[in-house]
Amino acid sequence: MAKKELNIEQKIKYVQDTLFVISGKWKLPIMMAVNNGNSRFRDIQRAVPNITTRVLSKELKDLEENRLLIRTVYDSLPVTVTYTVTPYCKSLKPMVDEMIKWGENHRAELKKAKTTTT
Amino acid sequence: MAKKELNIEQKIKYVQDTLFVISGKWKLPIMMAVNNGNSRFRDIQRAVPNITTRVLSKELKDLEENRLLIRTVYDSLPVTVTYTVTPYCKSLKPMVDEMIKWGENHRAELKKAKTTTT
């Protein structure tokens, strides 16, 4: 089967859909932290620099609603709550990897720009 | 040479850097439209559905400052202004391609979710 060729309007639409889900400072960092093995609320908070409890709490709910994370409550004493990534969340990996690459390169570009005195 | 292995904090930092540059509804769509051959202000506006002149104007300035677009003024009568993407802008392509793919798949996921009655 041949690759579908999308036109520019469709591409823009899909990119905007993606942006709608991942945009903002925190969603991807949170998913990365959870994926990296941080499953408890306070662990995630420690893994994501500078996030406040209020924002983390809100974002976790958002991500759960979007089926990107799963929240599990264990009725141990005291109750423990864990967050894990869904397979769907893992489907973001190729994109995130590209973002890491680009961000890394971007830092280098900024340095170059400074010294080059455009 | 071996791949550098980045730790989670570094990865998060780079992703946040990238998000800082591309976040928001409009920057990527604008770059995609320009890259697709729309170089005049009104052409870009027509190619990016629902964007207003005010927002387009602001975003174009932002993108120019970040070396992602080049603005050229021709002193013809009346003056014409064109925008073109920089090579640096083109370096975003792998990431954007992944975003298109993910957005396309996401629509399908949402449909599935509706019918599956979780």
Add this chain to the structure above:
DNA sequence: CATGTTGGTATCCTTTAAGTAACTGGCATC
């Protein structure tokens, strides 16, 4: 019995993104 940890809420506030609408000057067309 004071302090710390856990998983959060509740309030309040500031900042940023984005939208609405009107308007500009210069030229070209009807």
Add this chain to the structure above:
DNA sequence: GATGCCAGTTACTTAAAGGATACCAACATG
């Protein structure tokens, strides 16, 4: 001479994101 195109600008408003701080119950540790 009214209308329209081009490339925007200006002023105002609203909505959303994010941040600061305090607090809660339940337990555990010193």
